[in-house]
Amino acid sequence: MVRPAKISDAEAIRGLVNYYAEQERMLHRSLESIYGSLRDFHVCYRDDRLLGCAAMAISWGELGEIRSLAVDPNMQKKGIGRKLVEHAIAEGKALGLKRIFTLTYEPEFFARFGFEIVDKETLPTKVWRDCLHCPKADACDEIAMILEIE
Numbered sequence: 001m002v003r004p005a006k007i008s009d010a011e012a013i014r015g016l017v018n019y020y021a022e023q024e025r026m027l028h029r030s031l032e033s034i035y036g037s038l039r040d041f042h043v044c045y046r047d048d049r050l051l052g053c054a055a056m057a058i059s060w061g062e063l064g065e066i067r068s069l070a071v072d073p074n075m076q077k078k079g080i081g082r083k084l085v086e087h088a089i090a091e092g093k094a095l096g097l098k099r100i101f102t103l104t105y106e107p108e109f110f111a112r113f114g115f116e117i118v119d120k121e122t123l124p125t126k127v128w129r130d131c132l133h134c135p136k137a138d139a140c141d142e143i144a145m146i147l148e149i150e
């Protein structure tokens with residue numbers, strides 16, 4: 001079941017995201033930053049177990065960002081990532097966004113939803129505020145992708 005995140009989900013979200021961050025497959029999120037953006041998150045749960053999470057953040061103007069998409073390593077390839085991305089896109093549409101971007105190491109996954117690779121330089125400067133805290137700030141190797149919403 002996919003539902004909006006609750007306060008009680010914050011620690012589990014941090015655990016899942018940082019599990020992949022330790023493998024350098026995602027960026028670390030502090031508990032503080034998760035609480036601060038908790039309303040952006042949707043989670044997928046079964047019983048009491050967090051299976052996946054994703055955030056749809058408003059970035060600037062009509063641009064949004066899918067962030068912190070992660071699925072439990074034992075529950076991958078079961079359609080959970082798809083559900084979370086489709087939910088995030090629908091939410092972006094409902095908000096009136098015209099474009100959604102993501103920074104990712106999984107371009108083939110996002111390409112399935114119509115995201116296309118773009119030059120990072122084409123994203124507005126405002127997008128880079130979080131990069132100030134990233135250890136890879138000066139050598140970012142994530143791939144920028146954009147989905148144009150019709």
Ligand SMILES: CC(C)(COP(=O)(O)OP(=O)(O)OC[C@H]1O[C@@H](n2cnc3c(N)ncnc32)[C@H](O)[C@@H]1OP(=O)(O)O)[C@@H](O)C(=O)NCCC(=O)NCCS
Nearest residue numbers: 020069070071076077078079080081082104105106108109
């Ligand atoms: C990337 C990730 C979110 C995918 O989640 P998932 O639940 O395994 O994906 P789904 O089962 O919903 O897959 C949907 C489709 O994409 C395909 N797919 C899954 N992972 C893929 C990948 N890494 N590359 C290309 N295609 C992929 C699936 O085969 C499936 O195809 P189908 O619809 O033809 O059957 C998950 O592997 C993950 O958490 N990875 C680690 C964290 C990460 O890299 N997050 C990405 C943001 S940086």
